[in-house]
Amino acid sequence: MAENDRADSNRIVRVPLHEVAHGRTGDKGNRVNISVIPYHDEAWPLLLEQVTPERVKAWFAAKGAGTVTRYELPSMPAMNFVIDDVLQGGVNGALNLDGHGKSLAFHLLTMPVEVPARLALHPEKATG
Amino acid sequence: MTATTVHIGCGAGFAGDRWDAAVPVVASLARRSGPRYLMYETLAERTLALAQQARIENPAAGYSPYLERILRPVLKSVKANGIRVVSNFGAANPLGGARKILEMAREDGIAGLKVAVVEGDDLTAVMTEGDIRGHDPVEGIAMPDGRLVAANVYLGARPIADALALGADVVVVGRCADPALALGPLLHEFGWSLDDLDRVAAGTMAGHLLECGAQVTGGYFADPGYKDVPDFGHVGFPIAEISADGTVVIGKADDTGGLVSHRTVKEQLLYEMHDPSAYLTPDVTLDISGVRVEEIGPDRVRITGARGKPKPPTLKATVSFEGGWLGEGEITYAGPNARARAELAIEVLRTRVRDLGTNWPLRFDLIGTVATFDGDGGDLRASRSWPDDGEYRVRMATHGGERHMAQWIADEVLSLYCSGPAGGAGVRHRIAPQITTASILVDRERVTANARLVEEN
Numbered sequence: 001m002a003e004n005d006r007a008d009s010n011r012i013v014r015v016p017l018h019e020v021a022h023g024r025t026g027d028k029g030n031r032v033n034i035s036v037i038p039y040h041d042e043a044w045p046l047l048l049e050q051v052t053p054e055r056v057k058a059w060f061a062a063k064g065a066g067t068v069t070r071y072e073l074p075s076m077p078a079m080n081f082v083i084d085d086v087l088q089g090g091v092n093g094a095l096n097l098d099g100h101g102k103s104l105a106f107h108l109l110t111m112p113v114e115v116p117a118r119l120a121l122h123p124e125k126a127t128g
Numbered sequence: 129m130t131a132t133t134v135h136i137g138c139g140a141g142f143a144g145d146r147w148d149a150a151v152p153v154v155a156s157l158a159r160r161s162g163p164r165y166l167m168y169e170t171l172a173e174r175t176l177a178l179a180q181q182a183r184i185e186n187p188a189a190g191y192s193p194y195l196e197r198i199l200r201p202v203l204k205s206v207k208a209n210g211i212r213v214v215s216n217f218g219a220a221n222p223l224g225g226a227r228k229i230l231e232m233a234r235e236d237g238i239a240g241l242k243v244a245v246v247e248g249d250d251l252t253a254v255m256t257e258g259d260i261r262g263h264d265p266v267e268g269i270a271m272p273d274g275r276l277v278a279a280n281v282y283l284g285a286r287p288i289a290d291a292l293a294l295g296a297d298v299v300v301v302g303r304c305a306d307p308a309l310a311l312g313p314l315l316h317e318f319g320w321s322l323d324d325l326d327r328v329a330a331g332t333m334a335g336h337l338l339e340c341g342a343q344v345t346g347g348y349f350a351d352p353g354y355k356d357v358p359d360f361g362h363v364g365f366p367i368a369e370i371s372a373d374g375t376v377v378i379g380k381a382d383d384t385g386g387l388v389s390h391r392t393v394k395e396q397l398l399y400e401m402h403d404p405s406a407y408l409t410p411d412v413t414l415d416i417s418g419v420r421v422e423e424i425g426p427d428r429v430r431i432t433g434a435r436g437k438p439k440p441p442t443l444k445a446t447v448s449f450e451g452g453w454l455g456e457g458e459i460t461y462a463g464p465n466a467r468a469r470a471e472l473a474i475e476v477l478r479t480r481v482r483d484l485g486t487n488w489p490l491r492f493d494l495i496g497t498v499a500t501f502d503g504d505g506g507d508l509r510a511s512r513s514w515p516d517d518g519e520y521r522v523r524m525a526t527h528g529g530e531r532h533m534a535q536w537i538a539d540e541v542l543s544l545y546c547s548g549p550a551g552g553a554g555v556r557h558r559i560a561p562q563i564t565t566a567s568i569l570v571d572r573e574r575v576t577a578n579a580r581l582v583e584e585n
């Protein structure tokens with residue numbers, strides 16, 4: 001790898017989490033869980049540092065998120081967020097289109113994170 | 129002789145799943161040897177309440193309305209090849225489902241099919257409504273009001289294994305823990321004791337990976353340019369190979385599309401999982417926090433390291449109630465100034481519903497912005513600006529007790545055609561009866577599950 005390329009791949013980019021990790025939502029009652037699985041294992045410590053329960057709770061404020069618990073699975077690596085009260089009634093009497101919260105993983109995946117360009121699938125999508 | 133490997137395929141991951149998904153799964157299992165099973169998971173929380181209502185209207189109904197559609201295409205082949213079927217498609221009437229299967233066998237000239245039912249999940253048979261309501265709900269939902277429709281406890285794998293020991297070719301269950309559909313056959317074939325916690329955990333994990341069908345083979349996963357899935361329109365459903373030592377290999381049906389990778393498996397391992405070190409089932413507390421996920425060949429992933437802890441002291445049950453009426457309507461505005469016309473439509477709807485003199489809750493969405501991510505207050509949409517021109521679909525939703533009011537409110541969207549902003553198009557509106565559910569924990573002593581073979585009437 002040429003010196004310039006290496007410098008470029010180490011450049012810190014601000015990208016949506018979607019460029020660095022994938023995940024899916026599951027629901028139970030008025031809670032959802034959202035897994036976050038990095039594409040590169042090397043991104044794992046950066047995600048631990050940046051995708052915190054506090055930040056996730058704030059990210060889902062419009063949905064009325066209550067307690068957010070983060071479970072860490074370093075052997076995969078992956079993390080699993082459990083977000084309380086985010087379904088606004090769950091499928092019970094919920095008025096929103098997505099009573100199961102199926103789409104909510106993709107809301108979390110829009111959260112910006114800062115990583116070296118080499119850990120982003122499409123670093124050209126950087127916003128800063 | 130005790131088996132060394134058991135093959136379990138999945139033919140459906142929910143009630144509305146592909147009717148023909150099991151066909152390639154059965155064709156693949158037919159080419160393999162050793163004990164082979166086909167499971168179908170068709171019973172979401174609400175599905176059973178709907179089935180209970182169907183049974184009230186017709187005592188012979190109440191099993192899965194999809195039973196015939198998903199089972200008939202493979203019934204002859206499973207019997208001919210010694211593949212045994214385990215499913216919760218019995219829903220609110222396992223006996224009725226079993227009789228339907230025997231009738232299908234007779235019509236299709238399938239001789240000697242043995243069908244068993246597992247019963248005992250219906251709590252209303254052993255508890256009064258007051259007793260049921262006396263249990264505090266879990267999972268953050270209050271005990272709903274409304275008429276009790278159904279109360280069913282999640283049974284474990286033991287009665288399924290008992291049904292297989294009776295020689296059943298098809299085991300028809302109502303409510304059971306979804307992973308039990310796989311664990312039951314494993315208890316039967318390997319003779320595992322339920323005290324053998326790590327093996328029971330491994331079997332539960334296999335069931336958890338299988339129970340949502342294509343969700344482990346590329347379904348609910350594909351994301352073009354990020355997570356591509358080949359020949360996705362023909363996504364193959366999963367087949368697990370489970371060894372006597374508890375090693376699980378996930379593969380899929382031969383000659384199908386889809387993908388089994390470490391990523392599809394990891395997403396599904398964590399699906400509907402809260403604490404990964406304590407996934408509660410009737411048979412074991414599953415701990416997947418230390419599992420290893422390894423790709424060992426094309427579309428083959430090995431998962432090892434599931435650990436078991438003692439089962440929880442109680443059983444979970446879902447209780448369902450009549451939950452009033454949902455009313456909703458949608459209308460699209462497109463082209464120049466579409467956003468202003470859509471916002472005007474919302475303003476008109478607010479006025480019209482207020483004039484109806486009701487205080488039912490209303491939610492308005494502007495589809496095309498952030499409607500699915502937003503809360504009922506629309507705070508997320510309000511926090512950003514959106515283009516004036518383009519395409520916006522207005523959605524209004526409401527919920528309450530009286531059917532006629534739900535209809536009147538929904539009809540206000542329809543009337544926007546002639547009386548609303550310019551260019552309103554594509555109205556869809558409907559009302560729908562709702563079922564509300566809650567989960568309670570029930571003492572194990574209250575529940576008796578049993579398995580028996582069924583004869584045709």
